[in-house]
Amino acid sequence: MKQVLILIALFGCFTAAEAQNRFFTKTGKISFDATTSKSPENIDGINKNSTCVLDAQTGDIQFSVLMKGFEFDRALMMEHFNENYVESDKFPKTTFKGNIVNNSAINYTKDGSYPAKVKGKLSMHGETKEIETAGTITIKNGKVMVSATFPALLSDYKVGIPQLVADKVAKTAKITVDCTLDPLTK
C-alpha cells in the first residue's frame, strides 16, 4: 500500500514538473507590414487571436494563425487581402513549426531578456518554406514574452501582386510577432 502511495506521489511530482515546461497563449499578436515608399497608405494588418505553444524543455515552438482573423483599418483592404492575395477561403491557416536553436542558453525560471535564434518551417498559402530568424524571449513573473520581426518574401509563398499595384505593395512583408505566454497547467 505504501509503495502504491509513493508511486502515486511520484507520478504527481512528475506531472507537476512537466506542466511547468510548456507555455501557451491564444491571444498572441502577429502583424504584417507590406508598405513601400510608393504606397499611398499603410498596408498592414494585425491578428490578435494567434495561438503559440512553447516547450521550454526542448525549445520547440509553434504558431498558428487564421488568415481571416487579420484586422485592417480599411474594409476594402481586408477584402483584397483575403480574396486576392492570401486566398483565405482556400488556405485558412498559416502555421510555423520550429525550434529555438539556443534553447539551453535560456533560463525559463529566471526573469530576464534572452536573445533567441529560431529555425523552422513556415506554411502559408499552400507553400512551406524553411526560415530562420532572431528574436527575443523575455521571462517575467513566470510569463514568457516572445517577440521577433522577420521578412517573408511573398513570391516564396506564391502570393501574387497584380502588375497594376506592383510598386505599391512591398515584395517582402515584414512580420512582427508579439506573444505573451502563460504556463500551461492541465
Place this chain on the structure above:
Amino acid sequence: MNKKKKNLLLFVLAVFILASGTAFYAYKEFNRKAVDLSDATAAHKISATELINSFAANETESNAKYLSQIIEISGTLKKMDQDEKGNNILVLGDPDSMSSIRCSLDSLHSLQEPLKPGSPITVKGICTGFMADDLGIGSDVILTRCVPVQQ
C-alpha cells in the same frame, strides 16, 4: 447654334456629374470601415456547443458554411480573457470541455463591467475559423468583432 451650345453644355454637365459620382463612390469605398455588427442580422443562430461540434466533426464543411459569416452564438460564459492592451475576449462553451468559442469583442463595444463566468450569454460576431487541437490546448472556434446581444 444656340441648340448646339445647349447640347454641349448638357454633355459637359453629364460628364461632370458622372465623374464626381464615380469619385465620390471611389472615395467612400476606399475609406469604408468594417461594419459595426450591433445592427447587423446574423446569418446563423446556433448554440456554442453545436458550433464546436460542427467544426470538430467536419472542418471543411463547416468552413464553407460559417467562414466570414455573422453568427449569433448563445452559450455559457467560461471565462473572460483580457490581453495587455485591454481587449476583451469572451470564452464560451461547456466549462468541463477544453474546447471553446473565443469571441474577441469589438473595441467600440467593450464591456463596462466584467461578466460573471457561468452566466448565459449571447454574442454576435464574424467567424474567422477553427483552431484544431493539434497543440494539446483544446480546439477553438474564433469569432472577431463581436458584440454582446441584449436578451
